[in-house]
Amino acid sequence: MRILLVTGRLAYPVIKEVAGDKADVLMLDVGIAAFTTPKMLEKALADKKGYDLILVSGLVGSDFSGLEEKLGVKVRLGPRHAYDIPLALAMADRVEFSHKVPADLLLEKAKKESALKELEKMEGEASFSFMLKGVKIGGTSSMKVLAEVVEATRLSDIELIKKIESYGEADIIDLGIPLESSEDEVRRVVRVARSVTRKPVSVDTLIPEYIRAGIDEGASLVLNLNGTNMDEVGPLVAEKGVAAVIIPDGDSLGELLENVEKARSMGIKNIIGCPILQPVGYGFMDALERHREFRRRMPEVPMFFGAGNVTELMDADSIGINALLAGMAMELGASVLFTTEASHKTVNSVHELKAACMMMALAKQRKSSPKDLGLDLLVIKEKRARMDIVEPVGIVEARRRQLRLDPAGSFNIFVKDGKIYAKNGDVTVVGDDPAAIIDSLVDMGLVSTLEHAGYLGRELEKARLAIRFKRSYLQDDEF
Numbered sequence: 001m002r003i004l005l006v007t008g009r010l011a012y013p014v015i016k017e018v019a020g021d022k023a024d025v026l027m028l029d030v031g032i033a034a035f036t037t038p039k040m041l042e043k044a045l046a047d048k049k050g051y052d053l054i055l056v057s058g059l060v061g062s063d064f065s066g067l068e069e070k071l072g073v074k075v076r077l078g079p080r081h082a083y084d085i086p087l088a089l090a091m092a093d094r095v096e097f098s099h100k101v102p103a104d105l106l107l108e109k110a111k112k113e114s115a116l117k118e119l120e121k122m123e124g125e126a127s128f129s130f131m132l133k134g135v136k137i138g139g140t141s142s143m144k145v146l147a148e149v150v151e152a153t154r155l156s157d158i159e160l161i162k163k164i165e166s167y168g169e170a171d172i173i174d175l176g177i178p179l180e181s182s183e184d185e186v187r188r189v190v191r192v193a194r195s196v197t198r199k200p201v202s203v204d205t206l207i208p209e210y211i212r213a214g215i216d217e218g219a220s221l222v223l224n225l226n227g228t229n230m231d232e233v234g235p236l237v238a239e240k241g242v243a244a245v246i247i248p249d250g251d252s253l254g255e256l257l258e259n260v261e262k263a264r265s266m267g268i269k270n271i272i273g274c275p276i277l278q279p280v281g282y283g284f285m286d287a288l289e290r291h292r293e294f295r296r297r298m299p300e301v302p303m304f305f306g307a308g309n310v311t312e313l314m315d316a317d318s319i320g321i322n323a324l325l326a327g328m329a330m331e332l333g334a335s336v337l338f339t340t341e342a343s344h345k346t347v348n349s350v351h352e353l354k355a356a357c358m359m360m361a362l363a364k365q366r367k368s369s370p371k372d373l374g375l376d377l378l379v380i381k382e383k384r385a386r387m388d389i390v391e392p393v394g395i396v397e398a399r400r401r402q403l404r405l406d407p408a409g410s411f412n413i414f415v416k417d418g419k420i421y422a423k424n425g426d427v428t429v430v431g432d433d434p435a436a437i438i439d440s441l442v443d444m445g446l447v448s449t450l451e452h453a454g455y456l457g458r459e460l461e462k463a464r465l466a467i468r469f470k471r472s473y474l475q476d477d478e479f
Contacts (some may be wrong), residue, residue, distance in 0.1 A: 057077075153175075362375065
């Protein structure tokens with residue numbers, strides 16, 4: 001396939017370099033490629049023939065469908081950035097590029113869809129030790145995310161429902177039961193949980209009465225059984241066919257192995273062994289060794305991996321921590337990964353851990369590192385730096401001056417429930433798009449100076465970023 005890349009004067013050297021011998025490059029008489037028009041391109045192509053595909057910059061806003069029809073050659077949008085050109089060229093014979101969607105976005109979507117289909121096929125063909133309401137556990141199936149609702153019985157029905165709904169990507173919903181709960185409260189939260197989700201529901205407690213109440217109300221899994229409660233509730237767990245996470249009485253591997261064997265002797269068939277993952281600074285490395293040894297000693301038993309024990313007790317952004325923990329869990333052969341969102345710093349951990357589990361499943365299947373998979377957890381940092389930066393001209397050093405108050409008034413800007421609020425006296429404009437909020441304020445005559453509009457733009461954009469990163473925000477906060 002013969003491909004022609006179209007660009008402007010500024011980006012030409014970079015485009016030429018990344019295209020190599022995979023495509024020809026045409027430089028138009030325009031500084032910035034985004035300003036390319038169909039008429040300009042038609043004139044430049046007068047003496048150029050024999051191409052199967054012409055790619056213009058993905059930043060171009062013009063419609064080239066008319067020119068395509070006239071020339072009898074596909075004229076489509078290429079990538080927005082030079083670093084995506086090699087991938088676009090490599091995929092050109094397999095992907096139908098668009099008149100409206102830049103090639104990099106099209107390829108990103110295609111890679112993600114392909115990855116998700118691959119994961120679905122892998123899971124469909126995977127073996128398993130047992131199933132919880134249609135969810136495969138153990139075997140060659142993917143790692144599952146168990147998300148705990150901390151102190152569930154202290155929440156109202158509405159609060160509990162909202163929390164469960166926020167855990168939409170979890171595979172199992174776990175209800176943490178405080179010591180001072182009651183059997184009726186346990187029954188209530190299990191009943192509410194089962195009414196709003198078809199996913200397996202587990203109860204997380206060592207107290208036999210609460211375990212019984214959870215089983216009576218239809219819990220599919222109980223956390224946790226050990227020597228302190230197994231004699232009392234083990235027979236019921238076995239009778240009802242409920243799955244159980246088995247833990248040691250302390251933290252020794254020997255105790256865990258003994259408790260697993262005891263559970264088996266009681267007739268409990270669906271067992272998940274938990275070697276206990278300690279936080280960093282409290283035996284983390286020893287815990288990892290314990291997990292590895294458990295997998296070696298009992299390869300047929302699904303293993304529980306308490307990732308949330310680490311993320312909650314570390315003052316670092318949870319995204320990378322969850323990705324690395326999922327990689328460790330994959331290499332250790334874990335089946336169920338525990339997490340929670342008990343603090344502001346771990347909000348979104350369920351999504352992060354689920355995405356990480358999917359990445360690790362693909363990496364394992366492809367026998368590769370968890371990169372270039374079609375799925376990623378890059379939120380703040382970028383995979384590659386842009387290469388086509390515009391060269392500066394007529395440089396003037398910026399300087400600040402005193403902000404003058406706008407005669408039309410001032411605003412309080414804050415974030416609440418995923419929305420941006422701009423409050424001026426008795427008027428509050430709300431939305432999630434800073435541009436729409438600014439437009440509304442201008443249309444209402446509430447902004448009358450360029451300085452004020454610029455200031456509001458900065459604050460509203462910081463508020464938007466706060467929402468994206470699941471943070472709180474109040475006007476003039478640093479971000």
